[in-house]
Amino acid sequence: MAQKLWEKDFEINSEIERFTVGRDREMDLYLAPYDVLGSMAHITMLESIGLLGKDELPVLLKELQNIYEQTQRGEFVIEDGIEDVHSQVELMLTRKLGDMGKKIHSGRSRNDQVLVDLKLFTRHQLQLVAEAVKDLFDQLIAKSNQYKNVLMPGYTHLQVAMPSSFGLWFGAYAESLADDMLFLQAAYKMTNRNPLGSAAGYGSSFPLNRQMTTDLLGFDSMDYNVVYAQMGRGKMERNVGFAIATIAGTMAKLAFDACMFNCQNFGFVKLPKECTTGSSIMPHKKNPDVFELIRSKSNKLQSLPQQITLMMNNLPVGYFRDLQIIKEVFLPAFDELLDCLRMTAYIINRIEVNDHILDDPRYDPMFSVEEVNRLAAEGMPFRDAYKKVGLDIEAGKFTPCKDIHHTHEGSIGNLMNDKIAALMQQTLDGFGFERVEKAEAKLLGK
Numbered sequence: 001m002a003q004k005l006w007e008k009d010f011e012i013n014s015e016i017e018r019f020t021v022g023r024d025r026e027m028d029l030y031l032a033p034y035d036v037l038g039s040m041a042h043i044t045m046l047e048s049i050g051l052l053g054k055d056e057l058p059v060l061l062k063e064l065q066n067i068y069e070q071t072q073r074g075e076f077v078i079e080d081g082i083e084d085v086h087s088q089v090e091l092m093l094t095r096k097l098g099d100m101g102k103k104i105h106s107g108r109s110r111n112d113q114v115l116v117d118l119k120l121f122t123r124h125q126l127q128l129v130a131e132a133v134k135d136l137f138d139q140l141i142a143k144s145n146q147y148k149n150v151l152m153p154g155y156t157h158l159q160v161a162m163p164s165s166f167g168l169w170f171g172a173y174a175e176s177l178a179d180d181m182l183f184l185q186a187a188y189k190m191t192n193r194n195p196l197g198s199a200a201g202y203g204s205s206f207p208l209n210r211q212m213t214t215d216l217l218g219f220d221s222m223d224y225n226v227v228y229a230q231m232g233r234g235k236m237e238r239n240v241g242f243a244i245a246t247i248a249g250t251m252a253k254l255a256f257d258a259c260m261f262n263c264q265n266f267g268f269v270k271l272p273k274e275c276t277t278g279s280s281i282m283p284h285k286k287n288p289d290v291f292e293l294i295r296s297k298s299n300k301l302q303s304l305p306q307q308i309t310l311m312m313n314n315l316p317v318g319y320f321r322d323l324q325i326i327k328e329v330f331l332p333a334f335d336e337l338l339d340c341l342r343m344t345a346y347i348i349n350r351i352e353v354n355d356h357i358l359d360d361p362r363y364d365p366m367f368s369v370e371e372v373n374r375l376a377a378e379g380m381p382f383r384d385a386y387k388k389v390g391l392d393i394e395a396g397k398f399t400p401c402k403d404i405h406h407t408h409e410g411s412i413g414n415l416m417n418d419k420i421a422a423l424m425q426q427t428l429d430g431f432g433f434e435r436v437e438k439a440e441a442k443l444l445g446k
């Protein structure tokens, strides 16, 4: 069996090995390209402080680049008996380059290595999430503008309340995403700080140049305090989890609305039949399973910060193996979130709106406040107008005027979607994706 990086003078118990590795090899595959990037920055820095030869650096960089390409082609594997991605990369280097490969770990621990891997992975995923959120946002704004003038009932207590519109309904979820994007940006900024050089959590006696690896990897700054850098493990995941949860919360609510409004008793929206699913027994069925699955997956995603909190909140300062298990809930969460975001955008783009809802007199009472306001504007005291309209409705004598004029900010006649879009764009511009992409490309020699 292959040796562990830390194996010395005794045989490792195979049951202990099975249990301590667990699902870690599978999880570490998510991190492989980022492990390589982190190593490229680390060895470039090691050469600059004399811990690697001038002639050795390009050889090692070239081999790391090969390994990176393997990760991109899906050919990178963590072999049986190899503990994790960090061990696998080092093994590949030493197999190919001998002693030179063994030099790369100076001034580093797997503790700061996995930290930097997680930061680089998460940073990349957050960019994909931001882009997918923006795509969904654009679909919602487009639908909001398209159906600006189509009225629908607004509800309180699930009782018909006041006139609303599809413009408002779609636009509300767009603005919700604009707020979620602020959370995402805060999570991104916390993520985009360099933990490398903190080693096992207490730094190193080598004169490591942490600013250099910070710049090479395109981080905004470093996690300055080495103890804090290690304490950030789990904290970053939890806070990113909160950002994921707030986006998922927006989608879950939208999905619930869509399921409800799609039900025959409402009939406000409809999915094209090829986007519905059927029943094995009831031949008439056209079910909105897609929204139900978005709702359930999004609700599950909202438990992410709680799950992470429970795994880390009773740990004192310093590294613990507990942290490894966070990867099992955190790393796959991005695929699920991205799938939901893309599917929501896909289905919102195809959703059909009923523009004849108000032909049904059961919704007439939603114009009651309009009538009260009209009477009040004509001079009748508001309370008297309220009473008159209430009694008219009870007596079945209410004929609504459906010609409504709401003009104040953010209401039916004045959606302010341009302001919402500006808010979203302003947040997006603040991430700084371009600088990060350039740094990574440069490190990879592209």
Ligand code: ARG
Pocket (backbone or CB within 6 Å): 024, 084, 110, 111, 114, 319, 320, 321, 323, 324, 327
């Ligand atoms: N698989 C480990 C993790 O995810 C990597 C770090 C191992 N460090 C250690 N001291 N055992 O946390």
